[in-house]
Amino acid sequence: MTEFWDIVLAASFWAAALRLATPLIFGTLGALIGERSGVLNLGIEGIMTAGAMTGWLSVHLGAPLWLGIAVAAVAGGTIGLLHAALTVRLGLSQHVTGLGITLFSVSLSSYLYRLYVPASGSPPKITPFAPVHLPVLSDLPWLGPAFFQHTALTWLALLTVLLVAWLLWRTPLGLAIRMAGESPEACEAQGVSVFSLRTGAVVAGSALMAIGGAFLTTAAFDSFYFSMIQGRGWVCIALVVFASWQPGKALLGALLYGMFDAFQLRLQPLVPGVPYQLFLMMPYLLSIAALVLVSRRARVPQALMQPYRPGER
Amino acid sequence: MSPVLELTGITKRFGTLLANDGIDLTLGRGEVLALLGENGAGKTTLMSILFGHYVADAGTVRAFGQVLPPGDPKAAIAAGIGMVHQHFTLASNLSVLDNVTIGTEPLSAWRSRRGAARRRLVELAERFGLPVDPDRRVGELSVGERQRVEILKSLYRDARILILDEPTAVLTPQESERLFSTLRGMARQGLSLIFISHKLHEVVAHADRVAVLRGGRLVAERPAAGASRAELAELMVGRRVVHASRVPLEPGGSLLRLDGVRVEAGGRRLLDDIALDLREREVLGIVGVAGNGQDALSRLFAGTAPQPTGRIELLGRPVARLDHDALAEAGLAHIPEDRHHEGVVGDLRLYENAVLERIRDRRFSRLGLLRRQAALDHAAGLIRMFDIRGAEPTTRTRLLSGGNMQKLILGRNLVEQPRLIVASQPTRGLDEGAVAEIHRRLLEARGNGAGVLLISEDLDEIFRLADRVQVIFKGRLSAPLPIEAASEARLGLMMAGEDGDAPRAA
Numbered sequence: 001m002t003e004f005w006d007i008v009l010a011a012s013f014w015a016a017a018l019r020l021a022t023p024l025i026f027g028t029l030g031a032l033i034g035e036r037s038g039v040l041n042l043g044i045e046g047i048m049t050a051g052a053m054t055g056w057l058s059v060h061l062g063a064p065l066w067l068g069i070a071v072a073a074v075a076g077g078t079i080g081l082l083h084a085a086l087t088v089r090l091g092l093s094q095h096v097t098g099l100g101i102t103l104f105s106v107s108l109s110s111y112l113y114r115l116y117v118p119a120s121g122s123p124p125k126i127t128p129f130a131p132v133h134l135p136v137l138s139d140l141p142w143l144g145p146a147f148f149q150h151t152a153l154t155w156l157a158l159l160t161v162l163l164v165a166w167l168l169w170r171t172p173l174g175l176a177i178r179m180a181g182e183s184p185e186a187c188e189a190q191g192v193s194v195f196s197l198r199t200g201a202v203v204a205g206s207a208l209m210a211i212g213g214a215f216l217t218t219a220a221f222d223s224f225y226f227s228m229i230q231g232r233g234w235v236c237i238a239l240v241v242f243a244s245w246q247p248g249k250a251l252l253g254a255l256l257y258g259m260f261d262a263f264q265l266r267l268q269p270l271v272p273g274v275p276y277q278l279f280l281m282m283p284y285l286l287s288i289a290a291l292v293l294v295s296r297r298a299r300v301p302q303a304l305m306q307p308y309r310p311g312e313r
Numbered sequence: 314m315s316p317v318l319e320l321t322g323i324t325k326r327f328g329t330l331l332a333n334d335g336i337d338l339t340l341g342r343g344e345v346l347a348l349l350g351e352n353g354a355g356k357t358t359l360m361s362i363l364f365g366h367y368v369a370d371a372g373t374v375r376a377f378g379q380v381l382p383p384g385d386p387k388a389a390i391a392a393g394i395g396m397v398h399q400h401f402t403l404a405s406n407l408s409v410l411d412n413v414t415i416g417t418e419p420l421s422a423w424r425s426r427r428g429a430a431r432r433r434l435v436e437l438a439e440r441f442g443l444p445v446d447p448d449r450r451v452g453e454l455s456v457g458e459r460q461r462v463e464i465l466k467s468l469y470r471d472a473r474i475l476i477l478d479e480p481t482a483v484l485t486p487q488e489s490e491r492l493f494s495t496l497r498g499m500a501r502q503g504l505s506l507i508f509i510s511h512k513l514h515e516v517v518a519h520a521d522r523v524a525v526l527r528g529g530r531l532v533a534e535r536p537a538a539g540a541s542r543a544e545l546a547e548l549m550v551g552r553r554v555v556h557a558s559r560v561p562l563e564p565g566g567s568l569l570r571l572d573g574v575r576v577e578a579g580g581r582r583l584l585d586d587i588a589l590d591l592r593e594r595e596v597l598g599i600v601g602v603a604g605n606g607q608d609a610l611s612r613l614f615a616g617t618a619p620q621p622t623g624r625i626e627l628l629g630r631p632v633a634r635l636d637h638d639a640l641a642e643a644g645l646a647h648i649p650e651d652r653h654h655e656g657v658v659g660d661l662r663l664y665e666n667a668v669l670e671r672i673r674d675r676r677f678s679r680l681g682l683l684r685r686q687a688a689l690d691h692a693a694g695l696i697r698m699f700d701i702r703g704a705e706p707t708t709r710t711r712l713l714s715g716g717n718m719q720k721l722i723l724g725r726n727l728v729e730q731p732r733l734i735v736a737s738q739p740t741r742g743l744d745e746g747a748v749a750e751i752h753r754r755l756l757e758a759r760g761n762g763a764g765v766l767l768i769s770e771d772l773d774e775i776f777r778l779a780d781r782v783q784v785i786f787k788g789r790l791s792a793p794l795p796i797e798a799a800s801e802a803r804l805g806l807m808m809a810g811e812d813g814d815a816p817r818a819a
Contacts, residue, residue, distance in 0.1 A: 172418035172425050175407075179415045182404030189402045190416030191387035299406050 007266045011146035016265070018147070018154060019220060021258030023048070025157040026212030027236035028243065028250040029164050030076075030205035035240055036168060037201035038181035038194075038303040042098025043083050044209050045233030046105025047076045051210025053109040056217035056224040057116060059126045069153070069214050076210020077203045079105055084202040088195055091307030102233070110226050122223075129153060129219040151219040153211070158251070160208065165247040177201055181301035184308035194308045209233070231284075238287050244298035253290070260286050315378065317342050317505045318363075318394075318474055323372035325358055332358040333369070334529040340474065340507060343500050347520035347537065348509045349549055351744035352715065355529040356509045360476050364396045365389040376474065395467020399478040401459050405452030410434060412451055413466050437468050441502070442495050456603070457488045464495075475499070477508040481515060485602050486772065486805035493519040511549070511745075513542045527551050550745045557753040559778060560760075565593030567629060568733045568764040574623035576609050583609035584621070585788045589766075591733070596755065596765040598779030599790070600772065602808050606788035607768050608650065611737035614766070615647050615655070616640050628732070643733060646726035650737040650768075652715070656722045659711030663701075664692035666710050667725050699724035700750065716747030723754055734758060737768040752778060772801055786810045 007013055027044055034041045041047075055072035059065055079101060086097045117124060129151040131138075137148040168174040177197055179187045184194040212232075217224045235257060243249035260283040268279045316339040325333040332355045340346050350356045361367045363374055368384035375381070376392040389396075403412050414430045431447050438445055443461040451459060460480065467475055477496075481489040493515070496506055500521075510516050516523055520537040525548045533548045547553055569591040576584040584606050591597045601607060612618035616637040625632050627643040640647075649655035657666045668677040668688045677688050692706035699720045704713055713721065719739065726734065736755065740748040755765055755778060768785075769775055775782055775796075782799050784791040784807040791807055 170424050172414075172422050173420045175411055175415055175425065176420055178407065179404055179411070182406050183402060186402040186404055186412065186415060189386065189396075189398075191390065192416045192420070302404065302406060 003267075003270050007263060010266075011142050011144075013259075013262050013266065014146040015149060016262040017255065017258040018150060019258070020261045021254040022150075022154045022157045023212040023215045023220070023232055024236055024239060024254040024257055025161065025251060026215065027209045027233060028239040028254055029160055029247060030208030030212065031236050031240045032205070032243065032245055032247060032250055033164060033168075033177070033208070034080075034198075034202045034205040035304055036181045036245055036301060037177045037198045038184065038301060038306065038308070039084070039087055039198050039202050040094045040098060040237075040305050041080070041083055041101075041202060041205060041209075042095060042237065043079060043101030043105065043206070044098075044236055045229055045231070046102035046109075047079050047206050047209040048213030048216075048229045048233050049109045050079055050105045051076050051213030052217045052228060053113050053213075053224055054210070055214025056126060057113065059218060060124060061116070065129055065218055068218055069211055072210045072214035073207040076213075077207040079210075080203040080206025081199070083206065084199040087307065088198045088202065091309055094305050094307075106227075113224060113226075117224075123225065125222040126218070128217075128222045153215045153219045156211075157215075161247050161251045168247065178301070180308075181303055184303050184306075188308075188310060198308075209236070212236075235284070235287060238291055241298060242287070242291050242294055244294075245301060256290070257283055257287060316340055317377055319375040320359070320363065321373050321375075323359060323362055323374070324370050325355075325362060325367060326370055331529050333362065336372070336526075336529075336531050338524060338531065340505050342505055343503055345496060345500050345506045345508070345519065345521045347516040347523045348507055348526060349511065349513070349516050349523055349545060350509075350526035351511060351549055352742055353744065354526040354549075356526050357478060358529075359526070360396065360478060360507070360509065363389070364394060364476065390470050390472075393471055393473040395464075395470060395472025395475045397460065397463045397467065397475065397477045397480060399480075399482055401463050403451045403459055403462060406450065408448050408450055409445055409454075409462050410447040412462055413447075413469050417470065434465065434469060437465060441465075441468060442498055443468075456483045457492075460484070460492070473503070474505045474507070477506070479509055479511075481510070481512065483603055485808045486801055487809055487811075489515065513545050513549075516540075516545065517542055525549055546745070552746075554745045554749050556749050556777065557756050559596075559756055559780070562594040562759065562780075564595040564780070565762065567592050567626065569628075569766065570624070570626040572624040574613075574621045574625060576613065576618055576621045578609075578619045583618075583788055584613070587623070587790050589783060589790060589793070591764040591766050593732070593762050593764055594759055595780040596759055596767050596778045597793070598775040598782040598796070599766065599768045599785050600775045600782055600804060600808065601770065601785035603770055605785050605808075607737065607770075607785060609788070610785065611647075611650055611735065611768055614640065614645060614735040615649060644729065644731045646729070646731035646734045648719075648722055648726065648734070648736040648739050650741070652718050652722055657710045657718060659709070661710055662706070663696075663704055663708045663710050663713070663721065664688045664706040666721065667692040667695055667706075670725065671729075695721065695724040695728060698728065699754070716743045716750075719743060719747065719751060723751060727754060727758055730761070730763075731758075732763050733766075734763055735766045735768070738770065739767070740771070740774060748774075772804060775804075776801075784808055 027048060031041055031044055051072035054075040055068040058068040058071040083097060083101050086092045087094045131149040132152050134148050138144045168178060176187060176192050180194050180197040187194050213229060216228060239250055239253040242253040264279040264282045268276050318340040320336060320338040323333050323336040336359060348356050358367065362369045365384055365386040365388060373380050376394060379392065381392055382388050410431055413434055418425060434447050443465055445458055445461050451462060480492060484492060500506055517537055517540055523535050523537050523540055523545065524531060525533040525545065527549060567590055572588050574584060574587040589597065609618055613621060613635055616635060620634055625635060627639060632639045653659060668691060671677055677684050689706045695701065696704060701717045701720045704717060740751050759765055767778055779796050781793045781795055783793045784804060786808060787810065
């Protein structure tokens with residue numbers, strides 16, 4: 001029991017929780033926007049990989065860090081456009097297309113990376129984002145290191161939660177996006193193009209996913225590894241359901257997951273003799289349990305995964 | 314006075330089908346026009362052209378003197394035309410206000426003007442007598458309330474011409490009365506209205522003028538006052554429709570008895586304390602507004618409902634479970650509500666659908682292989698006996714019209730001479746001719762000793778066929794009434810759950 005308190009009372013635990021949550025916040029919001037408009041994007045795992053690779057590679061080739069993030073966003077948006085073209089325009093199965101997009105993007109990212117970075121000892125490093133020093137707050141004892149020594153991308157993630165929430169609940173565009181996910185017929189009957197809304201939502205959402213991936217290579221770590229996304233994309237898909245398609249709850253879910261993850265990382269060395277893979281499973285098991293408990297009463301967007309074909313009933 | 318709406322020479326073809334043929338129609342300010350016609354007469358096509366969903370091959374639409382650009386719903390909305398579809402286009406997870414305001418603000422605005430929108434909605438609701446709470450989730454509203462939301466949606470967009478497609482199809486008689494008095498009030502305030510209908514009584518009672526469509530052409534226009542229902546019926550169908558009449562018969566023994574039957578699914582009670590007794594040589598009508606448990610009741614006899622609790626007797630013998638085997642053994646014929654999804658498989662050919670339910674029957678299969686020739690012969694027989702038109706045994710079933718599809722479903726059941734028939738909405742969406750044919754067949758089966766459980770939302774159908782009637786409301790059945798003791802007004806009240814005496818006490 002003392003080990004438990006030792007872990008959760010350490011400032012580094014809370015800092016790690018939010019750091020581990022950051023890519024999930026971006027990814028979950030990105031998936032959430034798409035699903036609100038009616039499109040499931042299982043390309044997320046591949047899009048995050050592409051974001052991680054392109055963001056890092058741009059910086060490695062000499063671009064400033066923020067330009068790297070922008071490149072990642074554009075790369076993600078472009079893959080999102082492909083997903084939208086297949087699922088929205090052609091009305092193909094969103095599951096199958098999404099999985100295809102993931103396989104494609106992961107392979108393409110690895111290939112491009114290898115073109116620029118030949119296999120050698122350890123992968124090259126870049127100088128990643130440094131924590132932002134906030135006057136007073138960052139210097140507070142315990143609280144400072146726990147909560148106020150994050151990189152700009154983490155703060156951007158939190159800001160994005162607010163922006164997405166505002167978009168969905170307070171703007172006519174947000175209402176139109178939600179309507180496209182609930183009743184595309186109602187949208188179209190009022191002269192609002194479901195095609196544009198869904199395409200836009202998927203592209204914007206994919207850009208966010210890619211930024212989430214780029215956070216890993218330009219802030220959390222300083223180099224790119226194959227398979228570094230490690231299923232984070234799938235976790236985001238589950239978090240959207242956990243969050244009942246609400247940005248605020250998505251943040252909560254991502255933070256909870258970040259805490260589980262930070263906890264198991266710290267628990268590993270304390271319990272010798274147990275294979276570390278068992279600890280790695282912990283956050284996933286807890287996500288499944290949380291899903292079962294929370295999401296049964298969620299209001300699923302009624303038109304989620306239903307292609308809209310004008311003129312059909 | 315110049316008309317607010319003027320259609321000239323509207324013509325529309327779908328392939329070889331001439332859906333609209335040179336239709337001229339006008340609508341005056343403050344007028345209520347009824348568009349009367351059977352299914353497939355071209356009513357909905359005409360209104361879709363008017364609203365810009367379809368582009369006409371020829372002809373123009375003028376609203377308030379201006380020609381509307383074809384195929385542009387936005388232009389129609391901007392010109393003050395509002396459309397209330399038969400199938401509502403509402404999002405049930407969103408609020409009334411959300412549903413009404415969608416698309417009314419520029420998408421680039423950084424915030425919605427919710428306060429102003431709410432005030433305007435409440436003001437409109439009061440002015441036109443359409444009370445509704447802006448913050449309720451549409452999924453929680455009754456069908457009548459949803460219809461109000463649809464109407465308000467149009468009014469919110471400053472509609473001055475309102476088109477309603479079969480507005481009473483889903484309402485109780487009382488709700489329909491209320492709707493028409495609201496529509497009257499709107500007309501008095503200067504709105505112009507067109508409602509599509511195939512119900513003669515409401516057309517005569519509530520319209521100023523009636524336009525009759527048949528086979529894509531406008532065949533007659535009459536002032537509604539003084540129009541004769543018989544004449545309108547003949548104009549609509551194109552010939553005199555002879556309805557089979559029900560002759561009184563002495564009912565025989567009990568075929569199907571339910572007592573205290575209850576069905577639950579996902580924690581919700583779909584059917585509660587159901588009691589009914591269907592006898593030989595009678596039609597027992599179950600009437601109610603859609604969504605009160607008819608679906609579960611019908612599925613009970615298809616073997617696709619969750620297993621019920623309570624006492625069930627089939628052909629005088631108690632059965633433990635109403636599963637497929639028990640139903641097949643009793644020779645029960647089931648006419649499902651949704652013929653496209655449950656009745657036939659559209660992509661299969663007619664002969665395949667004809668034998669689909671009896672695929673294990675020796676007549677049609679041998680050693681696990683389909684006896685194709687036997688099935689083809691069987692289908693040809695059905696086509697002949699039940700007058701299925703426009704079809705061969707090898708026709709793809711989806712190409713049949715609704716009426717002929719229903720004749721196929723009815724035919725493949727009746728040809729087996731079932732003793733027990735459960736028919737759910739057997740004539741929904743069919744034209745008068747097909748309705749009369751289906752009714753004749755059901756009465757014929759009754760004459761041959763079968764019992765028919767008729768689940769219907771159509772009071773006219775109930776009065777025409779049923780010997781006794783029970784009302785279904787919120788999953789409960791009323792005690793049976795002899796049809797002679799039932800009036801439209803009384804059944805209407807019971808269907809709305811307002812007749813305290815009638816439903817069985819809990």
